[in-house]
Amino acid sequence: MPQFTDILFFGLAGLVLLFGLLTVANPFSRNPVTSAMFLVLTIVSLAGLYVLLHAFFLAAIQVLVYAGAVMVLFLFVIMLLDLKEEEHRRLKSGILAVGSLAVVAFVGILLTTLLKAKPTASAVAGRLVEGDTVKLGTLLFENWLLPFEILSVLLLVAMVGVILLTKKDLK
């Protein structure tokens, strides 16, 4: 008898896969805005999976930041770069074949690995990571303080780079 959470997991995981596929290979529409909207749905379904893992804070951030802020930027870019031509572009069959082969091969490796893996997956006895804000904050600012601080340098670099590459009249 499958538990309710199992049904939820498989339902949400199926939705993630379906929406993800529709984002990149929608047979009905080649409009980039439609793809972006399906990406929103993919992100929201992923947030549902985070909730199932008790990572409530991460789920909220996923919706707020990715489905909200980042997607608005995506739509901005799509509308700025008039992508009409994209709708009429045909993929070359050779490229499509090689790409599909790579995807099938990777999925094959992934599936065989997962089937071989024993249910008691963790080889090292593990602790359960809870996803509430206090625990997450402790992890981020104590265990992972150094990578966190390095990321601030990374963000500075990204900011300098964006200005350098896009500003109209650089002196």
Next chain:
Amino acid sequence: MNYSLIIVEITAVLIGLGVLMTDLWISPAARKGLGYAAAVAVGCLLAFATGSLAPQHGLGFRDSFVVDDLARFFKAFFLFGAIVVILMTVEFSSRIASGLSEFFALVIFALVGMLFAASANDLVLLFVSLELITVTFYILTSFQRNRLASLEAGVKYLILGAVASAFMVFGIALIFGSANSTNFRVIAAHQTELATSPVFLLGLLLVLAGLGFKIAAFPFQAWAPDVYQGSPAPATAFLAVGSKAAGFVLLIRLLTQAVPQITAEWSRLLVVMSAATIIYGSLCAIPQRNLKRLMGYSSIANAGYLLLGIVAMSRSGSTAILFYLGGYFFTVLAAFTAMSALAEHIETDEIAGLAGLGRRSPFLAATLTLSLVSLAGIPPMVGFFGKVLLLRSVFESAPGRPDLYLLLGIAVIGVVISLYYYFGVIRSIYWGGSTPNLAPIRTSLGTKVALGTCIAGMVFLGIAPNGYLRIAETAIGGIDSAAGRLKSPALKKVSAHEAH
């Protein structure tokens, strides 16, 4: 937490920020001076990092950051590289339309990423420092934004780099899921159990794919020729020297420190990867007409030779990698400094455009020739000795592993092929066809000093390699790869004292 461990890295960040801020107050004409100042500042940092005041040994930040002989060797390597690249940029500045100070700052921030990578003892720190390096290079490669080739290089590097990072982070997630830790020491302690977990092995394979991208090993090499050709010469030089070395220090740490047993089981995979990289790089370099593109393929082939040291899975193999990287450092920097000094006088990057260089600037011609001779592996240059060390380390490990003899044969064939294409360039320098322009090319004092240092390094390390070889051996000494465990810092300290 012991913050004194990361004092070199913090200082490097401060130098980078200082360059960014100083730019606000100085006139555009003074920007070259800012470059010299930045080089001097990094030079002082280098003197500090190699001195006795810098942290010598230690483990900090929940074991994710390690300072040992290997880390200190690579920190000195990266700092030295950054100085030469900054000086090269000053020479190249006429080609950078705008944002010269930012170029210096970005080189220093990439340096910060490399310094952290040299000390990474944890997959999270490994990933973050690699991202810092890669994101900085996305910008540096597309820096000449009015040149289409430069933008193309940047976009290609961005897309392929993003895919490689995605694979890598997926691999790290799988490793974390099966090992419940991302720390190299924890993984090393449990590697016997983990070797039986298919999820862990897949994760490790994906991380290897990500690192393979950084060093441009087959089949993750597709970006190298385009990026080498399109990006500004100083960025290419730093990419070839720094980014590749950062990939190799992480490979050494991961494969010989964290999971030596699994590496031994995977030796066939590494042999194939190394052989394919050498063959691909050598064969594709033959028809090239563009010098920078040729250097791109040559860098792929060199990644293959360096992988020989990983395949050998011995201390002498890792030592040979360090030695070869040191020689490669001087050689590549000499070649690219000469190229960026030429950029002002010769419009094309084509090999045919070098015709008559032997008469126009005997000094630059000689530098380019010497570095190509060293890359080809001809004595007495350092490239020869490095290749000998790598091949010898494989030969020593070969008994009982028949596929290594085949690999040795392929490596020798690769060297022979490389003689052909390197000498094609030299022929065009001295015996090239008709030359419309015979005006002599002047080189500035800074370039002369940088090139002189590189030539001295190439020749000195080739003739008297023992001192440097001993440094490389000390750097590897902390790793006990045969037994597959890392000596504790305290133990290492004792052994270091005994050595003195």
